[in-house]
Amino acid sequence: MAKPKLTPAELTKRIEHHLQFTLGEVADKENKQAYWRATCLAINEAVISKLQTTRARQQEKQVKSVNYLSLEYLMGRMLSNNLHNLGVFEAAEKALKNFDMELSDLCEQGADLALGNGGLGRLAACFLDSLATLDYAATGYGVHYQHGLFKQSFDQGRQIEEPDLWREFGSPWEVCRPEAAQLIPLYGHVEHQTQADGSVKSIWHPSVTFKGVPWDVPIVGYNSDTVNVLRLWESRAVDAFNWDLFNNGDYLQAHKTNVQAETVSKVLYPNDEHDAGKELRFIQQYFFCACSIKDIIARHQGLNGVDWAAFANDTAIQLNDTHPTIAIVELQRTLIDDYGMNWNDAWALCRKVFAYTNHTLLPEALEKWSVKLFERVLPRHLEILYHINEEFLNNEVNAKWPHDFQMRAKLSIIEEGAERMVRMAHLCVVTAHKVNGVAEIHSKLVKSDLFPEFDALWPEKLTNVTNGITPRRWLKACNPELSKLISKHVKKDWAKDLDSLKSLEKLADDAKFQKEFMAIKRNNKVKLAEEIESLTGVKVSPDAIFDIQIKRLHEYKRQHLNFLHILALYHRLLENPDMEMHPRVFIFGAKAAPGYHLAKEIIFAINKVADKVNNDVRIKDKLKVVFLPNYRVSLAEKIIPAADVSEQISTAGKEASGTGNMKLALNGAVTIGTLDGANIEIAEEVGDDNIFIFGNTVDQVKAIKASGYNPYDFYETNKELTKILDWLDSDFFTPGQPYELSAIKHSLLDGGDPYLVLADFQSYSDAHHALDVAYREPARWAKMAILNTALMGKFNSDRSIQDYVNNIWQLTPCAE
Numbered sequence: 001m002a003k004p005k006l007t008p009a010e011l012t013k014r015i016e017h018h019l020q021f022t023l024g025e026v027a028d029k030e031n032k033q034a035y036w037r038a039t040c041l042a043i044n045e046a047v048i049s050k051l052q053t054t055r056a057r058q059q060e061k062q063v064k065s066v067n068y069l070s071l072e073y074l075m076g077r078m079l080s081n082n083l084h085n086l087g088v089f090e091a092a093e094k095a096l097k098n099f100d101m102e103l104s105d106l107c108e109q110g111a112d113l114a115l116g117n118g119g120l121g122r123l124a125a126c127f128l129d130s131l132a133t134l135d136y137a138a139t140g141y142g143v144h145y146q147h148g149l150f151k152q153s154f155d156q157g158r159q160i161e162e163p164d165l166w167r168e169f170g171s172p173w174e175v176c177r178p179e180a181a182q183l184i185p186l187y188g189h190v191e192h193q194t195q196a197d198g199s200v201k202s203i204w205h206p207s208v209t210f211k212g213v214p215w216d217v218p219i220v221g222y223n224s225d226t227v228n229v230l231r232l233w234e235s236r237a238v239d240a241f242n243w244d245l246f247n248n249g250d251y252l253q254a255h256k257t258n259v260q261a262e263t264v265s266k267v268l269y270p271n272d273e274h275d276a277g278k279e280l281r282f283i284q285q286y287f288f289c290a291c292s293i294k295d296i297i298a299r300h301q302g303l304n305g306v307d308w309a310a311f312a313n314d315t316a317i318q319l320n321d322t323h324p325t326i327a328i329v330e331l332q333r334t335l336i337d338d339y340g341m342n343w344n345d346a347w348a349l350c351r352k353v354f355a356y357t358n359h360t361l362l363p364e365a366l367e368k369w370s371v372k373l374f375e376r377v378l379p380r381h382l383e384i385l386y387h388i389n390e391e392f393l394n395n396e397v398n399a400k401w402p403h404d405f406q407m408r409a410k411l412s413i414i415e416e417g418a419e420r421m422v423r424m425a426h427l428c429v430v431t432a433h434k435v436n437g438v439a440e441i442h443s444k445l446v447k448s449d450l451f452p453e454f455d456a457l458w459p460e461k462l463t464n465v466t467n468g469i470t471p472r473r474w475l476k477a478c479n480p481e482l483s484k485l486i487s488k489h490v491k492k493d494w495a496k497d498l499d500s501l502k503s504l505e506k507l508a509d510d511a512k513f514q515k516e517f518m519a520i521k522r523n524n525k526v527k528l529a530e531e532i533e534s535l536t537g538v539k540v541s542p543d544a545i546f547d548i549q550i551k552r553l554h555e556y557k558r559q560h561l562n563f564l565h566i567l568a569l570y571h572r573l574l575e576n577p578d579m580e581m582h583p584r585v586f587i588f589g590a591k592a593a594p595g596y597h598l599a600k601e602i603i604f605a606i607n608k609v610a611d612k613v614n615n616d617v618r619i620k621d622k623l624k625v626v627f628l629p630n631y632r633v634s635l636a637e638k639i640i641p642a643a644d645v646s647e648q649i650s651t652a653g654k655e656a657s658g659t660g661n662m663k664l665a666l667n668g669a670v671t672i673g674t675l676d677g678a679n680i681e682i683a684e685e686v687g688d689d690n691i692f693i694f695g696n697t698v699d700q701v702k703a704i705k706a707s708g709y710n711p712y713d714f715y716e717t718n719k720e721l722t723k724i725l726d727w728l729d730s731d732f733f734t735p736g737q738p739y740e741l742s743a744i745k746h747s748l749l750d751g752g753d754p755y756l757v758l759a760d761f762q763s764y765s766d767a768h769h770a771l772d773v774a775y776r777e778p779a780r781w782a783k784m785a786i787l788n789t790a791l792m793g794k795f796n797s798d799r800s801i802q803d804y805v806n807n808i809w810q811l812t813p814c815a816e
């Protein structure tokens, strides 16, 4: 069983050792970075030794493993999480006391590993945590971006982006594995050789080769026997230097291939839910998929090569959205070209190992690559892709719908048109043995709206796995006071068995428990108020309602609906400063993709209105608005424990699941939300009395669009909407600069309001009124908050992983 845990004394010794010998530090208490690094290194020793025993055990038991392919991992900070998961958080606190250091201070020193944009990357991080916690053999594969998601600041209300330097001086958590480097060919041409038997063999002559160097980040399971690995590929030139050119005096040219190669893993593309179709992104995708496929095969290499029958039984490959789709073609190509397997056997194997998760129905996010680009970068892969498509259309589609050319065109992996395109999602669905959406409603829409023909062709293939979040990071570590209170009442290890929180249900009406629960909420709000003041200079009262919308900025998420409602409240307060209303602080956190113009205008408008509102003495501090800069995992961990209200207000049918909604509810925030994504399942768990649902449903949205939605109808008939939208054209918020905030109004009226903001406005406003009334009954509100925490068990990412294991991966745990 588990080895004895690190004692404070042992940890003290190791930290001292690293301070002195690894970092060459002479006990300078001001140098918190050094203490942070030494602590990480001390902990990482325990992590690495557990990693080695895990690997030995997994190899010995030869359990099936899952390979999670994702272009994004939004890991956040690692220190506090690793300490909690190893069960040595208190020991580390004591050890650091010996140096007069606060562990919580040191935890703040680490940079976030922000190798992702938003929900999709954070989901991958939560899943890795759960896989290790449940003792499943799993490897995460991704890109070792030199720069993760940009840092955000505001200059006079406008978003400024700066590069993220998360490992400027190296990260203590990663280990380079040069022995497992891979060579990745690209470009060139395909030669067709006729063989003696008359068959034609394709030989790819690539013109460029890059090297993939793996960096391993250990993933520590919570209170388990397992440490798995997140393997991130960095691209480098094969030859660090061209000596011929150098000797001829062309020093810069000598370095050029180097620069080209390093560009591939240089930066994370900052688009969330949007495919920009850039060549470098395509190469990034291929690069990391090809490295990962070679690595997966290498793990199965025995003395007599790879046992392919065993390979298919031991290996699952999960595609996190379509970003890693090219891995399918790469495996098929490898099996045929490099291992001499025949087409049908290779294809059967591909179909057995791959499964695909769909994350979005938004058309702008569905990846398509031009055939031309494919042909230039991966000519051999295009040939294989054509062959896959032909077999699919001629055999499977034709069998079901004989000679139906419309159906062929509709289902084809190739989209015909002025520019022929490869539909990556079609390739995924054709190949994968299972395709899952990420919440019940989303999976239903994947079947009915996105892929109805595929669903008819393969009725068992399309399925659902509702997303989840790890309760370790999103409650135990980020909300220590609430965790302590819970542990007093729940005997089980609730951070593993989150369903056990249900036993708090009976305390929801208990006056003493309510008092304790709400006192913790208030403490967390005091801390957040300090953070808000230090980040923005704005003072907010912890007695106000903290109303929170934190997520990427996107029209479908409708931060501008929240914004319009704030304008309405402000307008009402100016007309009637004594209006009955509990003081409210609206708190935003959101990055906009640098090229997303309207999203940036929304940030600007919120900041301008915040300026005005926060300094208007007429409204007597009843309303405050703050936009916290640089929203990221570590900031989320500070905001979420202090939330009273969780804004989940996407247009119904647009948010696949959402996971921010789960984190906030778990920490006792009450949701105001639409019947969209996982909100629907949250409402089922907590009951209609403990959530504020508003707005048009998926079916109503469809009906409104079908009957020809005209936003002017709402603008003209709703007098409050008329006033606040016209307000934006004035110079009230931007003195001397009228029309500076008009972009939002313009998109809502002349732009057709594609996300039905105006159609949902009144219903949203009414729900907010009901919420305000509820908050003014403290016992009622406390009960709602407690029940939200108590009833979130379903949204443990351990449950999601167990669903994947049961329905898609068929793994068995590998504990000691």
Ligand SMILES: *Cc1c(COP(=O)(O)O)cnc(C)c1O
Pocket (backbone or CB within 6 Å): 074, 117, 118, 119, 120, 122, 550, 551, 552, 631, 632, 633, 636, 657, 658, 659, 660, 661, 663
């Ligand atoms: C959870 C999380 C998200 C996803 O939030 P949604 O509200 O589901 O879009 C995005 N960014 C960060 C930093 C997160 O922690």
